[in-house]
Amino acid sequence: MPTRPTSAADFAALAAAHLDSAYNLARWLVRDPALADDVVQDAMLRALKYFGGFRGDNARAWLLQIVRNVAFTRLKGEAAGASSSVEEVLSELAAGSATHDSREEPEATLMREDDERLVQKLLARLPLDLRECLVLRELEELSYKEIARVVDAPIGTVMSRLWRARKLLAEAAEMEVASS
Amino acid sequence: MNREFACPRALLVQADFDGELDAAQAAALIEHERECAHCRRARWQLGRSRALLRAAPRYTASDELRERIARGVQAADGAAAADLGASAAPSRDRPRLESWSRRAPFGWVSALAAAAALLIVVLLPRSPDVGSQLVANHVRAMQLDSHLIDVVSSDHHTVKPWFAGKVPFAPLVKRLDSDDYVLKGGRVDIVNGAPAAVLVYQAGRHIVELYQWPASAGTRALRASRQLDGFNLRRWEENGLAIWSVSDMSAEELDRFVQHWRQ
Numbered sequence: 531m532p533t534r535p536t537s538a539a540d541f542a543a544l545a546a547a548h549l550d551s552a553y554n555l556a557r558w559l560v561r562d563p564a565l566a567d568d569v570v571q572d573a574m575l576r577a578l579k580y581f582g583g584f585r586g587d588n589a590r591a592w593l594l595q596i597v598r599n600v601a602f603t604r605l606k607g608e609a610a611g612a613s614s615s616v617e618e619v620l621s622e623l624a625a626g627s628a629t630h631d632s633r634e635e636p637e638a639t640l641m642r643e644d645d646e647r648l649v650q651k652l653l654a655r656l657p658l659d660l661r662e663c664l665v666l667r668e669l670e671e672l673s674y675k676e677i678a679r680v681v682d683a684p685i686g687t688v689m690s691r692l693w694r695a696r697k698l699l700a701e702a703a704e705m706e707v708a709s710s
Numbered sequence: 711m712n713r714e715f716a717c718p719r720a721l722l723v724q725a726d727f728d729g730e731l732d733a734a735q736a737a738a739l740i741e742h743e744r745e746c747a748h749c750r751r752a753r754w755q756l757g758r759s760r761a762l763l764r765a766a767p768r769y770t771a772s773d774e775l776r777e778r779i780a781r782g783v784q785a786a787d788g789a790a791a792a793d794l795g796a797s798a799a800p801s802r803d804r805p806r807l808e809s810w811s812r813r814a815p816f817g818w819v820s821a822l823a824a825a826a827a828l829l830i831v832v833l834l835p836r837s838p839d840v841g842s843q844l845v846a847n848h849v850r851a852m853q854l855d856s857h858l859i860d861v862v863s864s865d866h867h868t869v870k871p872w873f874a875g876k877v878p879f880a881p882l883v884k885r886l887d888s889d890d891y892v893l894k895g896g897r898v899d900i901v902n903g904a905p906a907a908v909l910v911y912q913a914g915r916h917i918v919e920l921y922q923w924p925a926s927a928g929t930r931a932l933r934a935s936r937q938l939d940g941f942n943l944r945r946w947e948e949n950g951l952a953i954w955s956v957s958d959m960s961a962e963e964l965d966r967f968v969q970h971w972r973q
Contacts, residue, residue, distance in 0.1 A: 553771035645765035668763045696759035
């Protein structure tokens with residue numbers, strides 16, 4: 531690290547260190563590679579602007595919080611905050627491909643699903659507020675406190691969202707296995 | 711909500727699964743899971759979902775995106791420099807990048823405890839009430855003979871100090887001067903997720919247990935006597951402690967015991 535107070539250089543190093551985390555979150559939220567690129571770029575430039583006010587605690591959670599907000603703004607049309615009940619998502623899943631998602635890659639519907647396809651599909655159908663908690667916990671391995679900061683919700687809410695997400699996933703996977 | 715939390719401690723099982731519980735909380739939970747099929751299923755589902763997620767890719771930023779951002783930061787630097795200069799704390803006060811650990815364990819334990827406490831309060835109507843817990847504890851202790859008494863002694867000067875450091879309060883321990891009631895010993899049990907001191911007395915062919923923990927406003931409203939699954943329970947307060955006695959003795963016999971104990 532440079533000892534000279536070069537804020538932009540500090541920020542560049544910080545952004546580089548957490549860029550994969552930022553991209554992974556964006557990609558799972560918007561589920562489109564090009565849009566995820568845009569979200570991350572936009573988020574990083576905003577972060578640079580706010581860097582002066584950053585207190586220095588947990589840079590990754592701070593960056594992810596900005597990425598998440600940018601992604602949600604881009605997804606505004608999609609009722610981002612709404613979450614389906616367990617029953618709704620399960621019945622949607624049971625209805626099969628009736629709700630085909632245009633963002634899904636075309637071959638996904640043709641190929642016989644291996645584990646990755648299955649988990650992609652299941653995660654894609656999770657309500658956004660559940661999916662983001664799950665991705666932050668299981669893929670980014672954030673603590674409850676960090677997740678609460680990123681998604682701007684109380685820890686208790688994070689816990690219950692995580693629980694619903696995991697329960698849905700486990701039950702949906704059982705249904706998939708049973709129906710194949 | 712009902713389907714999601716068949717047992718209100720499911721979220722604590724999850725917190726344990728995510729490594730967010732301290733050792734004492736985790737230990738109490740293991741105890742609970744032995745008794746609770748809902749929580750055992752919850753743990754199974756957690757494992758199932760995690761196994762599934764191992765197949766989920768962790769996407770990484772492309773080199774092109776990295777370059778784009780590096781260029782963007784450079785370009786914005788000139789424009790942002792003024793802002794940074796005006797509002798930033800001196801850079802040397804900012805932690806170095808290396809010191810930002812991936813997981814910073816700040817005050818999250820207490821935050822989690824607060825969340826868990828809140829959860830218990832919110833879900834209390836659905837959790838087993840204290841009486842049911844005591845009966846369940848009593849039955850379990852009777853079934854597992856070795857679990858009934860952790861300190862075997864009829865001497866209250868032995869039993870009372872044994873509790874020191876095991877429960878965060880000083881329980882009332884009395885050796886009853888009566889041939890009818892003999893102090894057998896004591897143990898620590900969990901009630902409402904917190905440690906309780908338990909005294910075990912032999913009364914003829916019956917066992918009487920006395921559970922003690924610090925009294926709180928919440929338990930004060932509970933009934934002083936009740937019957938549950940063939941067991942009799944008596945509740946009172948003494949020296950700031952909530953005291954419950956549980957036994958399969960008849961209501962009259964238990965009243966006599968309590969009267970004698972309280973003299």
